[in-house]
Amino acid sequence: MLEVNWLHLIPLLPLAGAAFCGLVGRWVPKSWVSAVALSAVLLSFLVGVTAFREIAGGEGSPLQIHELVYSWFSVGRLSVDLGLTLDRLSGTLVLVITGVGFLIHLYSVGYMDEDPGYWRYFAYLNLFVAAMLLLVLGDNLVAMFVGWEGVGLCSYLLIGFWFEDDAKSYAGRKAFVVNRIGDFGFLIGVFVLFQATGTVSFASLSGVALPLATASAAAALLFVGATGKSAQLPLYVWLPDAMAGPTPVSALIHAATMVTAGVYMVARLSFLYVQAPGVLALIAVVGTLTALWAALIATSQQDIKKVLAYSTVSQLGYMFLGVGTGAFFAGTEHLLTHAFFKACLFLGSGAVIHGLHGEQDMRRMGGLKRHMPHTARTFLIATIAITGTLPLSGFFSKDEILGQALRTSAFSFLSLTPGSSITLTFLGPLLWAVGTFTALLTSFYMWRCYYLTFEGEYRGPADVHPHESPWTMTLPLWVLAFLSIVALVIVLPPELAHKLHLESITWKHFTEGLFRAARGGPAREFAYFPEIAAYATALAVALVGWRVAVRYFNAGPQGAARAQAFAARFPRLRRALENKLYVDEIYERIFVRPLWAFARWLWRIVDAWIIDGLLVNGTGKAVATAGAWARKFQNGNVQRYAAVTAVGIALLVFVLLTRG
């Protein structure tokens, strides 16, 4: 471990940029705002690269570099330092956050050009980058929680960026409230860990062996936080609505970085999660169900950003499947590749929306390939990547997750309480099957999205003339598309990487020793199903999804008619999927309305009646009544006073004398 004194520059630079944009950005030219915001993130990226070179060097380079910024607070047993740790996991994420973050800042210069809230936008975006970097770099749970809340705040601010629109500001509020539910769990989890160990720092916690019940409780509570932040069942509902924010925000916060914080947290706390095998299984199941659920909804959405949003939820489900099967490296490597191709997809959709003057409905798109060739090509590359088609990065990272699920040993040793041991060997293959089916759906809805948007004939109104975006927007698209392709070298399977002499840079090799192994041991060879068959299956489902999408959505009017006829055969399912499986409506019934009723009861009865009426005004009235009664004695008649005094003294003397 190497102690340095410059690591704090990484989150501090964007923070300073945020302060500049937020405090004086209003009164300086727009070019100054973008210059400061962009250079802050770029400088942060360069410091990140410097730091990364320290740890990524060959033999003898330190495993992590650390900076103790200052002792934050110390209360009783609890003492928290603001420390930053950059190891191979957080270092890579720093590069992704600042790198992709810079590209998205650059893209925003073109996208937000006309917006009156330009300075405000860049202040929030810089603040987000600073908070995300703190989340990733923090060397203890409290620092991580500060970043965790910071990104939540920025997410809220940016979703409701156009707050004059009630629906958008409501979406921001929804995201905030749903995240609060998760954060509550996270906080309790931190308390449980502190109560059990007396420390919150990752370094100390990783050396502690916890009792099974404590480990399970803490791990499950922290995972509740992850379901909120990373949009998993049952708390995923805020992410589709978060698309109300500007599209670059959706790309940066709601696809590439913030929503993966939960996956990062589970991977960072792998030492805790391997001590709670039951919770790991729960994570894998939740992740898989989320992936399937969101993919089903995504097949029937008409809004291009909604498709991508559900796709993000679904891909996050894959990541949780990865970490849940104890394959932390697989989950995090999908996190990395997903950051590139999903950011590219979102920015592409932003370019489309920008070029169509705010149109988001895919039914009024089509044929845009001719008008926006750069956007179409980069979108195509990212689509191939996300569908898991050879040879792009998404194929290997998704297949690694599915392969690990199929062969995992994490479920052969499940126990929530000491003594009991349940073996669920069938669970891994089951999750693999569901995940593979989800991959088919993924391929289908992404190709559907691509074909409806870019192929066929233009179906929008005639007075809208689609146009390609300026270079500040297409350049990030190409860089991200390029990264979606080359990221495959870090996710190559070991055998292949070995042959190509690229083994040392594969993610699995790079993060060796960073994550703990699950209690059931590493993934084993699955005798009945050789690896090559798993690859073939993955490729086959991707191609089947593609063929189906081509048949319905890239076959002209004939295909559209076929799609209509097919949908007409399942009218109820179709309607349910279009309405997002009525989850929002169900939540509205079960949680929101009772909560509103409860809140109204608290307001009308407890607050207005008991607190205001009975306690506050009641105290005043009691004093006033007592005063009105006591006032009667003050009649101003001196002789009455004298009489009362005399009688009083007489009584007093009498009592004193008789009591002797």
Add this chain to the structure above:
Amino acid sequence: MVGPVHYLVLAAILFALGAAGVVLRRNAIIVLMSIELMLNAVNLTFLTFSRFPLLPAATDNLGARMMQGHAAVFFVIAVAAAEAAVGLAIVIAAFRSRRSVNVDDFDSLRN
């Protein structure tokens, strides 16, 4: 034989008369006079116990023994004189503003 009880009963009657005057009479000047009556009832009590002490004397000097009660009486007379001066001044000032010496009229501190 006249003993201390006779004096004390007389003092009590005087005190009661004074107190009744203070409480019952409406004329402020009479009220002041009644207060003087009560003070003099107290003086009489002092003198009684000066003449008929309850405890064995601390000193054999008869003059010194009797002077204790007398000294208190002189104080009371001095205070009573001052009080009468102030009281009468207040009554005159009140009379000037209210054209009355009836204590029932002086109730502006009511409620």
